Amino acid sequence: MTAPALSRRSLLLQGGALVVGFSLSDRGASAQTFAPVATNGFAKPVAPDRVDSFLALGADGHATIFSGKVDLGTGVETALTQIAAEELDLPLDRVTVVQGDTALTPDQGPTYGSLSIQKGGVEIRQAAATARARLVQMASERLGVPADELVSENGTVRPKAGGQGLSYADLVKEGRLDLKVDPAVKTKDPAQFALVGKPVARVDIPEKMTGRFTYMQDYRVPGMVHARVVRPPTIGADLQGVDEASVADIPGLIKVVRQGNFLAIVTEKEWAAVKAAKQLRATWSEWEGLPEQGKLWQHVRATKVTKDDVTSSTGDAEAALGQAARKLEATYDFAIHTHGSIGPSCAIAELKDGFLTCWTASQMTHALRKQLAAMTGLAPEAVRCIYVEGSGCYGRNGHEDAAGDAALLARAVGRPVRVQWSRADEHGWDPKGPPTLIDLKAGLDPQGNVTAWSSQFHIPEGAAGNVPLVAASLADLPHETTMAPGNIIGNSALPYAFPNVRTVCHRLASTPFRPSWIRTPGRMQNTYANEAFLDECAAAAGADPLEYRLRALKDPRGIEVLKRVAELAMWQARPSPVKDAAGDVLRGRGISYVKYELNRTYVAGVAEVEVNRSTGQVRVPRFFVVQDCGQIINPDGVRNQLDGNVIQTVSRVLLEEVTFDRGAVTSLDWSSYPILTFPDVPEVVIDLIDRPTEKPWGAGEPSAAIVPAAVSNAVFDATGVRVRSVPFTPAKVKAALQGA
Amino acid sequence: MVQLMSLDVNGRAAPVSVDDPDTPLLYVLRDDLGLHGPRFGCGLGQCGACTVHVDGQAVRSCITPVSSLKAGAKIVTLEGLGSLDKPHPVQAAFIAEQAAQCGYCINGMIMQSAALLNETPKPNETAIRQALAQNLCRCGTHQRIVRAVQRAAGTL
Numbered sequence: 002m003t004a005p006a007l008s009r010r011s012l013l014l015q016g017g018a019l020v021v022g023f024s025l026s027d028r029g030a031s032a033q034t035f036a037p038v039a040t041n042g043f044a045k046p047v048a049p050d051r052v053d054s055f056l057a058l059g060a061d062g063h064a065t066i067f068s069g070k071v072d073l074g075t076g077v078e079t080a081l082t083q084i085a086a087e088e089l090d091l092p093l094d095r096v097t098v099v100q101g102d103t104a105l106t107p108d109q110g111p112t113y114g115s116l117s118i119q120k121g122g123v124e125i126r127q128a129a130a131t132a133r134a135r136l137v138q139m140a141s142e143r144l145g146v147p148a149d150e151l152v153s154e155n156g157t158v159r160p161k162a163g164g165q166g167l168s169y170a171d172l173v174k175e176g177r178l179d180l181k182v183d184p185a186v187k188t189k190d191p192a193q194f195a196l197v198g199k200p201v202a203r204v205d206i207p208e209k210m211t212g213r214f215t216y217m218q219d220y221r222v223p224g225m226v227h228a229r230v231v232r233p234p235t236i237g238a239d240l241q242g243v244d245e246a247s248v249a250d251i252p253g254l255i256k257v258v259r260q261g262n263f264l265a266i267v268t269e270k271e272w273a274a275v276k277a278a279k280q281l282r283a284t285w286s287e288w289e290g291l292p293e294q295g296k297l298w299q300h301v302r303a304t305k306v307t308k309d310d311v312t313s314s315t316g317d318a319e320a321a322l323g324q325a326a327r328k329l330e331a332t333y334d335f336a337i338h339t340h341g342s343i344g345p346s347c348a349i350a351e352l353k354d355g356f357l358t359c360w361t362a363s364q365m366t367h368a369l370r371k372q373l374a375a376m377t378g379l380a381p382e383a384v385r386c387i388y389v390e391g392s393g394c395y396g397r398n399g400h401e402d403a404a405g406d407a408a409l410l411a412r413a414v415g416r417p418v419r420v421q422w423s424r425a426d427e428h429g430w431d432p433k434g435p436p437t438l439i440d441l442k443a444g445l446d447p448q449g450n451v452t453a454w455s456s457q458f459h460i461p462e463g464a465a466g467n468v469p470l471v472a473a474s475l476a477d478l479p480h481e482t483t484m485a486p487g488n489i490i491g492n493s494a495l496p497y498a499f500p501n502v503r504t505v506c507h508r509l510a511s512t513p514f515r516p517s518w519i520r521t522p523g524r525m526q527n528t529y530a531n532e533a534f535l536d537e538c539a540a541a542a543g544a545d546p547l548e549y550r551l552r553a554l555k556d557p558r559g560i561e562v563l564k565r566v567a568e569l570a571m572w573q574a575r576p577s578p579v580k581d582a583a584g585d586v587l588r589g590r591g592i593s594y595v596k597y598e599l600n601r602t603y604v605a606g607v608a609e610v611e612v613n614r615s616t617g618q619v620r621v622p623r624f625f626v627v628q629d630c631g632q633i634i635n636p637d638g639v640r641n642q643l644d645g646n647v648i649q650t651v652s653r654v655l656l657e658e659v660t661f662d663r664g665a666v667t668s669l670d671w672s673s674y675p676i677l678t679f680p681d682v683p684e685v686v687i688d689l690i691d692r693p694t695e696k697p698w699g700a701g702e703p704s705a706a707i708v709p710a711a712v713s714n715a716v717f718d719a720t721g722v723r724v725r726s727v728p729f730t731p732a733k734v735k736a737a738l739q740g741a
Numbered sequence: 742m743v744q745l746m747s748l749d750v751n752g753r754a755a756p757v758s759v760d761d762p763d764t765p766l767l768y769v770l771r772d773d774l775g776l777h778g779p780r781f782g783c784g785l786g787q788c789g790a791c792t793v794h795v796d797g798q799a800v801r802s803c804i805t806p807v808s809s810l811k812a813g814a815k816i817v818t819l820e821g822l823g824s825l826d827k828p829h830p831v832q833a834a835f836i837a838e839q840a841a842q843c844g845y846c847i848n849g850m851i852m853q854s855a856a857l858l859n860e861t862p863k864p865n866e867t868a869i870r871q872a873l874a875q876n877l878c879r880c881g882t883h884q885r886i887v888r889a890v891q892r893a894a895g896t897l
């Protein structure tokens with residue numbers, strides 16, 4: 002096995018010091034990708050408790066940060082640069098981040114759950130602070146000046162009193178930063194921050210705006226050939242025969258690869274693969290294992306429950322319901338969604354000398370490495386996954402599956418293979434956000450206060466983990482057999498203090514499609530049901546929805562986001578719905594709140610809607626959002642994320658639903674799975690609460706959680722009709738209006 | 742049968758050999774000429790990620806067979822529009838507004854907007870939204886994209 006190393010930035014062992022020299026000509030893959038070269042026997046450490054796993058100081062005064070968390074288009078590369086530069090007292094342009102390379106970066110867990118800063122950034126901060134402390138210590142010894150009389154700035158440690166200092170490059174020659182990360186290390190006082198908390202421009206944007214960035218889809222390796230997969234026409238069909246003669250005329254055809262139910266075409270040129278994949282004749286068995294879409298919710302309700310997760314239990318909800326002055330009951334549902342990345346998944350794999358290298362846009366290269374090893378029978382040490390940024394993915398989309406396809410094909414043809422999924426592959430075969438069904442009951446006292454709350458969530462079993470690879474399943478190679486929908490029980494319990502509460506997640510043995518996490522998995526669906534049903538209670542109590550929430554909220558940071566969003570949206574205190582609504586277009590506003598996973602980021606939002614009474618069409622012209630994610634690393638990055646989370650979720654809530662027949666997904670393109678377009682995109686109005694002395698928390702997906710209920714609540718406010726089924730399509734809204 | 746063609750791409754003659762006249766322009770630009778601006782998104786003319794200019798018009802290169810191009814057609818891609826050192830005003834505006842998340846859709850957004858501003862130098866917000874109605878962005882960068890176009894038009 003070749004020791005992994007850097008070529009552009011050659012990683013050398015000089016006098017015992019880890020020294021990284023690099024030249025940065027352009028970003029994307031080229032800033033990231035390194036051909037294996039000899040490294041004087043030195044292997045880059047990756048253990049998550051070592052400083053030099055996370056960073057290397059170069060002879061040229063640059064620092065390279067090795068991050069297991071990757072930038073999925075969220076700007077986290079820039080934010081991590083800020084954190085590291087701040088803690089190391091280096092200017093921003095002397096810090097570079099290498100992401101998600103299993104040979105070079107520590108395993109900091111998958112990039113999901115809005116944890117890249119909260120977890121990944123904090124670990125890098127600790128490593129950088131430990132490094133800085135050691136550099137000061139080294140300087141103290143060499144200069145004969147006590148450490149507390151030294152100061153580090155601009156890559157140099159010098160006496161506070163003035164006089165000659167020593168550069169980091171000088172110091173690190175004295176020995177590698179071969180030390181343990183000190184979790185108790187004193188990090189920089191936020192009052193001294195020069196970079197963290199500032200709206201620093203994204204490091205990747207200029208290249209992306211000028212066509213100079215190398216995405217995964219652009220990446221090429223020497224000798225590479227192209228492949229397209231040919232998926233079964235139905236999810237469970239068996240491959241019975243392939244007529245290879247049907248593609249005999251394809252120029253540059255290399256091989257029709259068939260292994261079990263896995264089928265693909267490999268060609269010299271990409272277009273030939275596209276054409277051949279369409280042209281190839283294959284026969285498949287019939288399969289009709291999916292439920293009828295029209296009876297999806299009956300199907301979910303009838304699915305076997307394997308266990309109950311009781312996520313909160315206070316008092317006696319059943320008894321209190323029995324005694325309540327007033328009882329409410331409702332069922333909410335949330336459709337199956339697809340990630341819908343604009344660029345379909347793509348990966349390259351090469352198998353050489355028993356060593357598999359995979360270039361991938363995976364959000365979890367370390368986990369993928371293990372999956373590819375299991376699938377191919379190679380030892381994990383013989384597999385290297387290298388992250389190359391792809392199209393935004395918003396969760397576990399098809400990136401890992403494309404990597405599995407490429408690995409299988411690289412082995413079959415003995416050359417590096419690039420697999421590019423088609424739009425239909427992505428829409429049809431990326432794993433889906435599972436359907437969610439939620440039953441709620443509440444009891445109110447004579448003043449309208451909630452005295453009892455009982456909810457039941459019907460959601461698939463499983464947690465975060467590895468989603469089985471399509472190629473491994475189709476080819477019947479070793480793969481996981483458990484579902485991994487993500488942590489979807491989060492936020493099923495409430496952030497409010499009610500006296501009698503019981504929230505239960507019924508975990509189902511199956512769900513129609515291979516599930517995975519899509520932005521704000523479960524937490525979105527659960528918050529939607531909770532915050533919309535709470536609005537029903539407020540309406541039943543004749544209370545203003547904001548005041549009603551504040552009654553039951555004890556958390557000062559939660560109270561603050563709600564009050565600030567009310568101010569931002571110029572909230573008029575009154576019960577919903579609007580009185581005397583008239584005209585064809587009805588207007589309303591709705592509020593919603595979350596404390597994400599009940600232990601971090603606070604978000605409150607107000608949606609404004611317009612409902613067309615005759616068509617049932619809902620528009621969201623404006624959305625106000627206030628977020629407290631603790632310490633903000635980059636406010637412009639946070640705003641960008643809030644825009645994205647709100648807009649994408651408005652799209653999901655108004656329009657999106659995976660359609661299917663008894664065999665497969667039928668929404669295979671953008672006309673059958675439409676998403677929100679420019680004319681209908683809301684204006685997003687943002688107010689951020691920065692708390693520099695607090696921990697930094699996730700700043701992306703928490704804000705998506707509040708969107709569906711805010712819209713549902715606003716539709717109710719406008720029309721007096723409650724929509725409880727996502728998406729809020731014109732047909733559903735119209736039917737509800739007519740039924741009212 | 743392999744056919745030799747000479748395309749005019751970003752102001753330079755680009756000889757390419759095409760073995761299938763149906764090959765969409767997108768594949769020639771990306772695979773034969775190694776360009777990264779035009780992107781594959783759907784291959785169906787639905788998303789706009791592949792947009793290039795052909796004689797100044799915004800065109801979906803994924804559904805434009807290379808054989809359908811008129812002789813001498815001038816093709817401009819995101820790379821040809823401007824560079825890091827000399828960005829086109831629309832590119833400069835997108836950078837100034839930090840108008841990208843993953844950026845995968847942005848090629849189409851910039852090429853479409855640049856074509857719009859050629860015809861309508863001062864579009865209002867509604868006109869910008871209409872002009873971009875067939876360009877999809879999944880990250881939800883729309884608001885910044887509209888602002889960037891307004892900035893490029895000098896109407897911000």
Ligand code: FES
Pocket residue numbers: 780781782783784785786787788789790791792801802803804
């Ligand atoms: S890739 Fe051409 S329009 Fe989508």
Ligand code: FES
Pocket residue numbers: 074343393841842843844845846847877878879880881882
């Ligand atoms: S910025 Fe990611 S798709 Fe538009």
